[in-house]
Amino acid sequence: MTTPTTRATRASQGKTARKHIPRSAHATWLPSVDRPDPVAVLERQGRDRLTELLPVRYARMAASPFAFLRGSAAVMAGDLAASPHTGLTVQLCGDAHLLNFGLYASPERALLFDLNDFDETYPGPFEWDVKRLAASVAVAARESGHPEPQVHRAAQEAGHAYRTHIRGLARKGELAVWYERIDADSLLPLVRSAGARRRVESSLTLARRRTSLQALGKLTETVDGRRRIIHDPPFIEPAGASDTAALRKIFSDYRSTLSEERRLLLDRYRFVDAARKVVGVGSVGTRCFIVLLAGRDTDDPLFLQIKEARKSVIEEHLPSGPYVHHGHRVVAGQRLLQAASDIFLGWMTGPQGRAFYWRQLRDMKASADIAGMTPPELRRYAHLCGTALARAHARSGDRIAIAAYLGGADTFERAVADFALAYAAQTTADHAALCAAVAAGVVTAAPEA
Structure with a gap:
């Protein structure tokens, strides 16, 4: 992802993109x-997953x-690819819906707000992430019974925050952009009502408690002294x-x-137990394990998650990316997009040549x-999510070109909001198609969950 050398040339590139796609x-x-039939897309994804899940x-x-939207990134990737795009490339999250943003701990133990899922990360046109975010806002708003004008306004707000923040970042230097982050404590001034403030404060408190030590009491038991x-x-x-x-x-x-110092830290832990774990919505059926390690003693735990990394759902629609190993792709994408990343983030090749990546299971995530x-x-x-997405994109793409493309008017965010409402209706129809397939016995749904 090289960028032109002068600011004027970079801005010109962004404005030129308007001629290709206004x-x-x-x-x-x-x-x-x-x-493609959305259920067929899901079934195709399932061919190499654990059938019983x-x-x-x-x-x-x-x-x-909304649950359908969460699990159908492959469906939306195909839909986005069927339309013209700007060609202004960033490292995409690839699945930037509302619940793939959240709280987590930096290595310095600061609580940050950022993107937190990177299974589908891949280089691609910046607007794909913005449209998925806006569509998720529209689906969530409709599901909560918000009036239609409020649905449109919320979806537009995501695009507005993205545009204004990336324009602000375009005026900053490279190190200032790289060091940009959203500290969790800065969330409270955004909350107006007392009830909402209490909910945010409660979320922050719960996030700080979600550590390996807390998981030890929730996820483990002692059997025969072990x-x-x-x-x-x-x-x-x-x-x-x-x-x-x-x-x-x-x-x-x-x-x-x-890195060497983190290898030394990891070497101070010993293997205790491992289990297979079902995670998420779209990831269900992929191979995922959790490993319990013990440090000084059994009351000094470290939980690691080992998750299968598969081909990104957007990869088939775009030119080849820089990574052959999908675990490496996920880890590199996360390190590039997040303001700070898990110290135990790494990758490897597992049985049958499958790619995996490792991270902490719980590290103040919420x-x-x-x-x-x-x-x-x-x-x-x-x-807030639109702001975080702009910060992530500014680290990998040409923020000056993107800012010039977006401009000072609200044209882009109004358009994205219109798209979001139309795509929310498509998501509702696709969800109904899945429910019909379940009712007809075309696919089987467990009576859980």
Whole structure:
């Protein structure tokens, strides 16, 4: 992702992109005549997943249109790729919906707000992330029963925050942009009502408590004097002798992707237990494990998550990226997009040549309760997410070109809001198609979840 050398040339590149795709053109969403069936797209994704977990995935996605949106990044990627794009490339999150933003701890133990999911990260046109964010705002607002003008206003707010913040970052120097971050304590001034302030303060308190030590009490038990991960099938199951042996064997490969001082820290822990864990919505069926390590003693735990890294859903629609190993792609993308990243973030190749990445299972992570937000609260949260997304994109793409493309008027965000409402209707229809497929027995949904 090289950029032109002068500010004027970079700005000119952004303005030239308007000739290829005017900002107002982002308002359009019309499904192509050969648009793939959304259920077929999901079934195709499931062919190389753990078959016994697919009913869990379908059940979780069938719960609501927003749950469907969360799990159908592949569907939306195909839809976005079917339309012209600006060609202004950034490192995309690839799945920038509202619940893929949240709180987490920096290595310095500061609580930050940022993007927090990078399974689909890949270089691509900046507006794909903005449109997915805005669409998720619209779906969430409709699901909460907000009036239609408020739905549009909230979706537009995400685009407005993105545009204004990236224009501000375009005026800053490189180091200032790189050091930019959103500290969690800065969230409180955004909250107006006393009730909402209490909810935010409670979220911050809970996030600070979500550590490996807290997980030790929740996820483990002592059996015959030995600490082990609690079994809760099908969501948490023993790793099995072969999987455990494989995890031990590949541990050194993961270790080699860490910096030297972090290898030394990791070496102070010993392996205690491992289990397979079901995570998320769209990720259900991929191979995911949690590993319990002990440091000074059994009351000094470290939980690591090992998650399968598959081909990004947007990769098939764009030119080849810089990473052959998908675990490396996820880790590199996270380090590039986040203001600060987990010290144990690393990758390796597992059994059958599958790519995996490692990270801490809990490190003061927390997400917002968007279902309980009033229209003003959702607008402010959409603004916060749009701001965080602009900061992430500014680290990898040409923020000056993007800022020049977006301009000083509100044309882009109004167009994106129109798109968001149209795509929210498409998501509702796709969700209904999945529910119909479940009812007809085309796909099986577990009675959980």
